[in-house]
Amino acid sequence: MPNTPDPATAPTKAVWPAVAVPGQPGAPHSIPEAAGAEPKASPSRPASAAIGPRTQGDQVLADLAAQIERYVVLPSPEAVTAVTLWVAATHLQTVWQHAPRLAVVGPAKRCGKSRLLDVITETVHDPLITVNASAAAIFRSIGEADPPTLLVDEVDTIFGSAKVAEKNEELRGLLNAGFQKSRYTLRVAGPxxxxxRFHTFAMAALAGIGDLPDTIMDRSVVMRMRRRRNGEKVSEFRAFRDTPALHAVRDQLAAWLRPRGKEAIGLMPVPMPVEDRAADTWEPLVIVADLAGGDWPERARxxxxxxxxxxxxxxxxxxxxTRILVDIRRVFAACDNAAALPTRTLLAMLNRDEEAPWAGLGTQGVCPRRLQILLKPYDINSSTRRFPDGTQAKGxxxxQFMDAWDRYCPPEAPPEPSGA
Known part of the structure; x- marks a missing residue:
């Protein structure tokens, strides 16, 4: 009789699942565009980066990034990295001292804001999604032991105009307070x-047209979405068909990160590329990258x-x-860094710049009084001075500007080489 192969040892042909789910037999490292398609190199991660064995964290972050890029065109590879790490960081919310916001903003409709929020909703920890909820409803939904991830779409209906934003000051205050742990809101309740005391600490993603209030943007990782160009293709998102693969990635994120809470608490991300509020916002993302290893620490920074x-x-x-300080610095530089300048000279050179906003501030551009108002926060005032040509004038x-330039302005760009 011919030898019959043992079914237990016989080689089997890998069968692709209907929806390619990471971790299932036959699924690739990066989920393809459709079942059975060849895996494509992600624009946010060069093909060479995948060479060599991956850690559990490196693998699941790569799977998450591939899923995000499957449905959304983000503005840059850095944006893909940031969204991926922000989603992962929601699974360790109780560990962080600060809860970074994710501001998903764009200049117009159809920039992919809501689609990105769809993908995020299915991959973050315990999503709490709303369109126009009251502040009271939100802070009553946030618990201390395991806060949800707050997701707000169409946030421009809340903060889009000054009149509407004024009615929603309580919600803005809640979002600001919830950025830092141990910031509570107090209410009188019961018979x-x-x-x-209600808890406010929770990570939040907010999507809408136009920028959010400055205080929220300052606490956010900002995604500036754009409409897709001709030729930029993404897969259509259908919840019934596509949610299982996203939930599989979500479950793998939780399985990887939840046991590492104590390890994450002890990590100090060194070096940290930014300081102060920006460091508070990005620290959870950088720590997650350091836990994952591979090229994620470098990509995060x-x-x-x-x-x-x-x-x-x-x-x-x-x-x-801030702009007035930068432009005044340019004026002094154009005047060979003179020790002093008359106010009339300063104003004339500011109003002469056609690309600056000063000429449009009035019928004659920025005037001496408007200049004093702009410089008042920095305690910089004009006074009568004698100049080298023997004249006396306000100037x-x-x-006077050195301290403000050092504190509030970006460093001066080095001079270009003479042959540039």
Whole structure:
């Protein structure tokens, strides 16, 4: 009789599941566009980065990043890294001292904001999603032992205009307070009118058109979404079909991170590319990257540097108080860093810059009174001075600005080489 192979030892052909779920037999490291398709290299992770054995954390983060990129076109590889690490960090919320917000904003409709929130909802820890809930309903839903992840879509209906935002100051205060652990809101409740302390600490993702209030943006990892170009393709998201794969990644994140809470508490992310509030916001993401190993620590710090620098540049452009300092520094530099300049010279050179906002502030551009108002927060005032040509006039010294330039302005760019 011919030898019959033993079924227990006979080689078997791998069968792809209908939905490629990480961890199932035959599933690739990065989930493909469709069942049976060849895995594609992710734009956010070069193919060479996958060479060599992966840790559990490295693998599950790679799977999560692949799922996000399957449905959403994010503005940069750094943005993919940031979203991936933010989602993972929600599974260790009780460990963190700060709960970073994820601000998913865009200039118009159809930029992928809601689609990104769909994917996030199925992968974060204990999602609590709402469109227009009251602050009271939200803080009554947040517990101390295991806070949910707050997800708010169409947030522009809450903060979109000054009049509407004024009515929602309580919610803005709640989102600001919930950034840091042990910040409570107090309410009088019950038949005995007792003071009750409600927890506010919870990570939150907020999606909408236009920027959020400055105090929330300052506590956020900011995703500036854009419409897809012609040729940029993503898979359609269908909850019934696609949720199982996302839940599989979510469960793997929890299985990897939950046992590492004590380890995460003891980690100090060194080096940290930023300081102060930005460091508070990015620290949970960088710690998760350090736990994962592989190339994630480097990617996390690169994303942190690039994205915070981008927001700082936008803040400089949007805030007249900061912009005036930067432009006055340029005026002094153009005047060979003179020890002092007359106010009229300073104003003339500011209003002459066609790309600056000063010429449009009035019929004649920025005036002496408006200049004093802009400089008042820095305690910089003009006074009558004698200048080298023997004239006396109102003016400023360069020394008056040195402290403010050092504190509030980005470092001066080095001069370009003469052959540039």
């Amino acid at each position: 005995n009118h007792e003071v009750v 690169t994303a942190c540097r690039a994205m915070t620098a981008h927001e700082a540049a936008l803040d400089q452009d949007n805030s007249l108080h 400023f010294t360069r020394a």
